[in-house]
Amino acid sequence: ASPIPAPNPRPDIAYNKIFINNEWHDAVSKKTFPSINPATGEVICQVAEGDKADVDKAVKAAKAAFQLGSPWRRMDASHRGKLLNRLADLIERDRAYLAALETLDNGKPYAISYLVDLDMVVKCLRYFAGWSDKFHGKTIPLDGDFFCYTRHEPVGVCGQIIPWNFPLLMQAWKLGPALATGNVVVMKVAEQTPLSALYVASLIKEAGFPPGVVNIIPGYGPTAGAAISSHMDVDKVAFTGSTEVGHLIQKAAAESNLKRVTLELGGKSPNIIMSDADMDWAVDQAHFALFFNQGQCCCAGSRTYVQEDIYNEFVERSVEKAKARVVGNPFDFKTEQGPQVDEEQFKKILGYISTGQREGAKLLCGGSPAADRGYFIQPTVFGDVQDSMTIAREEV
């Protein structure tokens, strides 16, 4: 395998505005917000802050691009696939830059951004590119002289609200299938991590997607996100994020135009280790299941159940492994764990740690910030946790 190219830890930020109709716009209000580097707590740059007025503009552009007879509606399905493949090619071309930008904005180690996040983004886009001319309808044998068949038609304007834990990958997971099936998109990216998605917007234009097909708005949930979920001209909203916000989105969809809703929310996934498990492999995988991506995965194995007779050995080995985990500068190739994504998460996690201790769970390692600046937290293991405790029930 070829080595990972050395990162530029200070990548230039070319795109920090709102992307509508393949053009860059300031917010209607002219407001901006800062995007912070979680490794240092410093501001990377200001980003245009989208709100309802900007969502209105974007939805209008998307609707126009979706009109019957438009270039996007008239495009052959296989050509949509070609455009998605071209986007994948461009992301591959700029892979090192995007990985560095992702690490700068999110804090995940650069080696992982490059090898895992970017690799999966390209694969995802290519997968859906191939799919674009392969989803079929059915013919149905009705009684009588009738001919009945099903067609899959694009839904229309898809509102997509994505989180901060895998910024580029979450963007690809949402854009891939929506565009392959001929929809148009208004996407709100997380305020914690807008930069990589905005760069991809420039590649969307370069790949040749018609104006208005993809529109990207950096902004906050209660303003831009809420505007999308309650917009009367958005036909579907897809959200990945917290269960709390998921409730709000479902409610807004129902109270506006009954738009279709898909929700990918939180988790508190159990990891069950039976006594006949391969101990080395189980410890290794249980460690990865929780600590990967700084513990910021909806599917993290965050409750590890260990069968009684191997409990002590398993705990001892897991704690040893957690203590050995290298926390540090995410641009350093030796680093395994970067900072948490922002101050809010940092405080919340430290809060859960102290609640855990207060409720009587046994702190076996970690439990404190791992550095003087930035949002680094030591890999932390609690033992003897009861199912009723807060840390066993709520997503940390």
Added chain:
Amino acid sequence: PTMAHSKALLVLENFIGGKFVPCSSYIDSYNPSTGDVYCRVPDSGKEEVEAAVKAAKDAFPVWSSKSPLERSQILNKLADLIEHDLEAFAQAESKDQGKTITFARTVDIPRAVHNFRFFATSILHHVTECTEMPTMGCVHYTSRAPVGVAGLISPWNLPLYLLTWKIAPAIACGNTVVAKPSEMTSVTAWMMCKLLEKAGVPPGVVNVVFGTGPKAGEALVCHPDVPLLSFTGSTLTAQRITEKSAPHCKRLSLELGGKNPAIIFDDADLSQCIPTTVRSSFANQGEICLCTSRIFVQRGIYSEFLKRFVAEAKKWKTGNPSDPTTDVGALISKEHLEKVRNYVKKAQAEGARVLCGEGVDPLALPPGNQKGYFMLPTVIAEVKDESCCMQEEIFGPVTCVVAFDTEEEVIRRANGVKYGLAATVWSGNVGRVHRVAHRLQSGLVWTNCWLVRDLNLPFGGMKASGIGREGARDSYEFFTEVKTITIKH
């Protein structure tokens, strides 16, 4: 160009185990638009086929264990490389086959490229099946695996197009192949071999053995280590292939001839119907298995149709294939041209009327093409259904037009041949097109259009037009072995 240059022959070589290999004897290949020999094609036999099968067998374990994604990337690369050289491939195909440069540029080579891209992506999206028996604690699921060495025999009418339509799914699914293209049109296959290494196709995965059906083709058909055979060609050859491969119980996919009807009702939109039916009759010199060769016109519009149809057919320009304004190029060979002309003679002897083309209109050819295998698009009327012109596949620019009265009658007459490949139905009445389509013995029915291909869906013929189907799902099923696995848990 100097005399020496124009006399230099293109000598092809077999491609076996990733290398070009010379042969001990060669066959002459002709430029159909001039009648000159310009190419020498290996006259392969048992020995060459044996070497190729061995190379394919040796390459199978590694190729079949690659992930679909890895194979996909290689197929996409090969598509890109062919596309990059599109003009060179088109020129070569036109010179080798006699078809117009326009047809090669817009149909043959782009489809060859698309074949690789289509299967490169479709293999990423298949899912297999699963059922559960909770009361027995069992789960059943199917699993598909590549079969082994596939023998692919392709024809001379759409050389690279039909060769790649077989190679792409065969190797996408993880098989290795030994292909035998027609000895009359081997050049573009050879050009493709030159790109295989660069595309990342490992040696031995695609082997091409050039030669005749009776020698090279038969050796491949009879080889005990080639469990799959995909053949496109004549029904007669298919019978021989079936007989010869029977002792080994090989899996066969046979795409054979057609005697395709166009059925034109009196509510057809003639402004669309006529140009499309002229095209479906004469495109590629009528040398496509899907071409229309029996046109049934409802009596009420018969005279008007015939008048307008013949007028349109006469506009098609026969001439030098390398002229981009030529519509009709040369037929494949001297023998084939004779055969097609004889059908027209027979029709005349039976009392049919030749309304345009062969023997009726003058054919003016440029000086360089006087010895080429050309004939004009020919329309025959008042032929009886029992005539050989209405029963046998002519495979040239000749079509027969007859009248009919009722829907019942035309369905019976359209089905009254041994073939059943493609039919076109022209009518504005949606109920009628569905009804008629359901009752035609035809693997493909195009209503109010012709040759609109969706590679996702099954392609193939009924009756003497073939066995099996090809397409995204169908080719995947042909080129893999399915296993049902039961797990009791």
